[in-house]
Amino acid sequence: MSDAYVGGIEAGGTKFVCAVGTGPDDVRAEARFPTTTPDETIGRALAFFREQEARFGPPAAIGIGSFGPLDPNSDSPTFGSITSTPKPHWANADVVGPIRRALGVPVGFDTDVNVAGLGEWRWGAGRGYGTILYLTIGTGVGGGVLVDGRPLHGLLHPEMGHIPLPHDWAADPYKGHCPFHGDCLEGMAAGPAIGERWGRPAVELPPEHPAWELEAHYLARALQGFICTLSPERIILGGGVMEQPQLFPLVRAKVREYLNGYVQSPAILDAIDSYIVPPGLGNRAGVLGAIAQAQMMVA
Numbered sequence: 001m002s003d004a005y006v007g008g009i010e011a012g013g014t015k016f017v018c019a020v021g022t023g024p025d026d027v028r029a030e031a032r033f034p035t036t037t038p039d040e041t042i043g044r045a046l047a048f049f050r051e052q053e054a055r056f057g058p059p060a061a062i063g064i065g066s067f068g069p070l071d072p073n074s075d076s077p078t079f080g081s082i083t084s085t086p087k088p089h090w091a092n093a094d095v096v097g098p099i100r101r102a103l104g105v106p107v108g109f110d111t112d113v114n115v116a117g118l119g120e121w122r123w124g125a126g127r128g129y130g131t132i133l134y135l136t137i138g139t140g141v142g143g144g145v146l147v148d149g150r151p152l153h154g155l156l157h158p159e160m161g162h163i164p165l166p167h168d169w170a171a172d173p174y175k176g177h178c179p180f181h182g183d184c185l186e187g188m189a190a191g192p193a194i195g196e197r198w199g200r201p202a203v204e205l206p207p208e209h210p211a212w213e214l215e216a217h218y219l220a221r222a223l224q225g226f227i228c229t230l231s232p233e234r235i236i237l238g239g240g241v242m243e244q245p246q247l248f249p250l251v252r253a254k255v256r257e258y259l260n261g262y263v264q265s266p267a268i269l270d271a272i273d274s275y276i277v278p279p280g281l282g283n284r285a286g287v288l289g290a291i292a293q294a295q296m297m298v299a
């Protein structure tokens with residue numbers, strides 16, 4: 001794969017992170033700013049890339065990992081756009097078009113989680129594995145799947161946060177916060193759901209709070225499904241909620257309990273501590289993944 005000098009954008013619903021460089025050890029400049037309107041936010045990204053172009057020359061390509069839903073299919077007329085987001089100003093916003101026109105270089109576009117997964121596959125915890133799953137548990141829940149370094153798109157792109165989960169209403173009467181499905185995985189397990197269920201922001205709940213046992217239960221149920229459908233060789237769990245380190249052992253134990261010995265792999269039976277892991281790139285997976293994605297367009 002190329003080591004070209006490129007640009008990357010982690011386009012989040014709250015903030016954009018832009019960087020230029022060739023990889024984790026050579027990020028030459030980085031900027032972050034809040035996500036406001038498409039015009040203003042993309043304008044700031046362009047200003048950043050123009051400034052870097054004056055210093056380092058033109059990048060070979062720009063990669064973008066974006067919040068969604070979005071159109072990542074380069075043959076589609078709406079390629080490069082965010083599609084049906086409820087986020088004000090961003091429904092049907094064309095992200096790739098203005099950047100390609102302004103900078104005149106190839107621009108890649110995929111989901112934030114596919115791109116973060118790509119970064120992890122190239123430089124982080126997914127290195128050397130064929131099929132990996134990258135799941136983020138933050139403001140929402142999303143999953144990216146990499147097969148031999150290629151992000152899975154299929155019809156559009158996976159929407160792994162919106163799978164249904166068993167819901168024991170007596171044990172957990174919380175109705176869920178997904179505007180589309182109520183008690184889907186995201187509706188039950190994203191950071192805002194934890195806050196709403198317990199009446200306190202997730203970040204303020206102490207490590208011994210029962211919230212984390214319940215959170216681990218939902219995440220492990222979801223992983224049971226993802227392991228059985230995708231057969232990932234490694235699972236990387238990122239996002240703000242996973243900053244709670246006590247979640248990892250709870251999730252691992254429940255995944256084993258729910259699989260109940262059925263999936264006969266040493267990764268699960270003997271070495272689950274190195275099967276379900278935090279991102280190797282930490283919170284830089286997104287922006288470094290965008291750099292990796294841009295390099296994929298050059299190779």
Ligand code: ADP
Nearest residue numbers: 012138139140191192202203239240241243244
């Ligand atoms: P985003 O999903 O917007 O890209 P994050 O992955 O940082 O951003 O997720 C932010 C959400 O994660 C917050 O809304 C909050 O609910 C939750 N969160 C952030 N930090 C923590 C923490 N240390 N412990 C538990 N939950 C957290």
Ligand code: ZN
Nearest residue numbers: 162178181184
């Ligand atoms: Zn949903």
